[in-house]
Amino acid sequence: MRHPDAPAPGKPLGVHYDQCFGCGDQPGGLGLIARAGEGVSVTAEFTVRSGHQGAPGLAHGGALAAALDETLGALNWLQRAITVTGRLETDFVRPVPVGTELHLEARVTAVHGRKVYCSATGRLGAPDGPVAVRAQALFIEVRVEHFIENGRAEEIDAALADPDQVKVARAFEVNP
Numbered sequence: 818m819r820h821p822d823a824p825a826p827g828k829p830l831g832v833h834y835d836q837c838f839g840c841g842d843q844p845g846g847l848g849l850i851a852r853a854g855e856g857v858s859v860t861a862e863f864t865v866r867s868g869h870q871g872a873p874g875l876a877h878g879g880a881l882a883a884a885l886d887e888t889l890g891a892l893n894w895l896q897r898a899i900t901v902t903g904r905l906e907t908d909f910v911r912p913v914p915v916g917t918e919l920h921l922e923a924r925v926t927a928v929h930g931r932k933v934y935c936s937a938t939g940r941l942g943a944p945d946g947p948v949a950v951r952a953q954a955l956f957i958e959v960r961v962e963h964f965i966e967n968g969r970a971e972e973i974d975a976a977l978a979d980p981d982q983v984k985v986a987r988a989f990e991v992n993p
């Protein structure tokens with residue numbers, strides 16, 4: 818279900834962590850910017866750069882899978898729940914040249930307990946361009962302790978000392 822406090826359709830979704838490979842401002846990262854869609858869906862754009870190559874002039878499949886994963890992860894903002902990728906199945910349908918703007922769309926298809934089933938597509942050049950990549954995924958809901966208990970102490974301590982980061986984490990907390 819779309820959470821009552823979910824951002825309105827069209828609203829840009831923030832960076833959930835500034836050092837995130839997918840959405841943070843990282844050299845070599847994806848620089849992916851997502852927006853809320855209708856229902857429990859999001860859209861995003863990812864421009865393939867030379868640092869994302871796997872073969873001459875073509876995107877690496879892992880970079881494309883990461884873009885799909887990040888877009889699917891952004892569904893968290895619409896559900897106001899923290900979920901992590903448990904399973905990500907990817908179809909690579911067309912090669913993606915460097916310089917392409919990949920238009921991504923992701924949506925939740927079903928929820929069962931902590932399990933969130935979702936799917937995503939990436940299209941070449943335009944929101945209605947040809948499909949280049951597709952994903953089916955299972956995300957699992959976790960508590961914020963998942964990060965605190967498993968993350969490296971250095972980054973966790975810095976995140977907990979950063980009021981902006983704590984604000985993001987709080988936005989997802991379901992208080993008893």
Ligand SMILES: CCCCC/C=C\C/C=C\C/C=C\C/C=C\CCCC(=O)SCCNC(=O)CCNC(=O)[C@H](O)C(C)(C)COP(=O)(O)OP(=O)(O)OC[C@H]1O[C@@H](n2cnc3c(N)ncnc32)[C@H](O)[C@@H]1OP(=O)(O)O
Pocket residue numbers: 833834839886887888889890891893894899900901902903904930931932955957959961964965973976977982985986989
């Ligand atoms: C203080 C700092 C805070 C910072 C964070 C703050 C806020 C963050 C907020 C929002 C984030 C917003 C956006 C995020 C955007 C993008 C990120 C991209 C997403 C990622 O990139 S994220 C990284 C990759 N991801 C992982 O790093 C996960 C590693 N993994 C684990 O941590 C565990 O594996 C876990 C937790 C997944 C499950 O562990 P668990 O012990 O909690 O639960 P359990 O195993 O019981 O599974 C429960 C039910 O899921 C089924 N199930 C589980 N895994 C399955 C699989 N693979 N295939 C099929 N079914 C599976 C079971 O079969 C069972 O099903 P059933 O209930 O029916 O029996």
